[in-house]
Amino acid sequence: MTVTRLPRPSIRVTADLVILTVRSGELHVLLIDRGNPPYLGRPALPGGFVRDGETLEGAAYRELAEETGLLAGDITLEQLRAYSEPGRDPRGRVITIAYLALGPELPLPVAGTDAAAARWIPVEQALATELAFDHEEILRDCLESARARLEHTTAAATFCKEPFTVADLRHVYEAVWGQRLDPSNFRRKVTNTAGFIVPTGERRFPDVGRPAALYTRGPATLLIPPLLRTTTDEP
């Protein structure tokens, strides 16, 4: 039996970012307009090639800083999955690892990058648009991941600028899940989960209605028991 030396092709690797934030009660994603071929001028997820001696995480945080000015301390990126269809990039063999970030009302993206423009787009609108590459699939996968994450972790609080009210936190769930939640039951749930939110003792006085107590993020990262969506269906 002859042992054949298998081909070990060189592959270029990118880290692409799905950066989500809630603006005016609606979930938005950061998109750029591509400044180079292929898909010139087409909306796309920010991202770029991994450099020598750089981890995927490093590349993802570098891209994040270039596009938004946000540093690693400001926001947490989480690896989602790899996309490897041979034909997915016309330039050749490119594998992309997608990263998901959840942030509070983020600043407008910085200019001066490769991208012709970078801006916040409501996710519903983004999904109705023709995105570059297979970025629609990546965005859909990240969305489902983000929705599931809210069920089992305290990640929703990272969408909130501190200090925040229980209603602020609830609005995050409502925006990401696209579903209204009962304010009373929601409050009971989050206040009974140790370490989720920590009261500051301060209050916020809105234009109308009773003032609300203010909170900061607590040390817990997991929600036990989880806070489940009511309408769950097969994937």
Place this chain on the structure above:
Amino acid sequence: MTVTRLPRPSIRVTADLVILTVRSGELHVLLIDRGNPPYLGRPALPGGFVRDGETLEGAAYRELAEETGLLAGDITLEQLRAYSEPGRDPRGRVITIAYLALGPELPLPVAGTDAAAARWIPVEQALATELAFDHEEILRDCLESARARLEHTTAAATFCKEPFTVADLRHVYEAVWGQRLDPSNFRRKVTNTAGFIVPTGERRFPDVGRPAALYTRGPATLLIPPLLRTTTDEP
């Protein structure tokens, strides 16, 4: 302002497999002994380089077939995550995407591959061994992923050769979670979850004790509500 052309290094990519099965009530993982440097003779996860025109999934299923003779129809692989530390492979820049497979009592691995040997090792023993590369970290991550998967999906049934009894299914949970479950409450849970297991009407007559009803896997993939471990702790 000068635009610098960024380096876009070529990277080699592997798909590595964490194949788990339950043998004699204990969770086992498939390991090979490396037949080439680096880490010559050291136990490692099976896996190999992605070829031209091949997806990561394709490479993973090809490796699976080469190592075990199992085909895509026999077992499902699920992508876990990518490992990209620059120094993780002494041969140069190699990024690995890990795949997780859960299977019923699987056949002994086929011989005649690169690997000097392939065999089932209890996971506790594998974790106490010095594995090649960063495979211990990959194995730990896949283990935690498998444990979490049993909580929210019907994946545990894929560990069982059909037809199986409720006790067979319970033994899977006990092996993967490393924790005893109450037979009575476990039965109530799985039989009340629509589409998890389907009775065949047949029974199995063991050497000792009352015969048990036999089941096959049902169409459901998600467990709603989930079947949670009692002892859950922060990651």
Place this chain on the structure above:
DNA sequence: TTAATAGTGTCTGTAAGACAATATGGG
């Protein structure tokens, strides 16, 4: 009959959904 395992029934505490009731601010 006994040993051993399969399977059923019951009690109890926790938590979620629905929703009423009360509190507290600004007009």
Place this chain on the structure above:
DNA sequence: CCCATATTGTCTTACAGACACTATTAA
């Protein structure tokens, strides 16, 4: 006072954990 929102409380149902109890086979 009225409006809007925050916050508390109550009732009901679902379900998990503990565990007693019954059923069915082989030896």
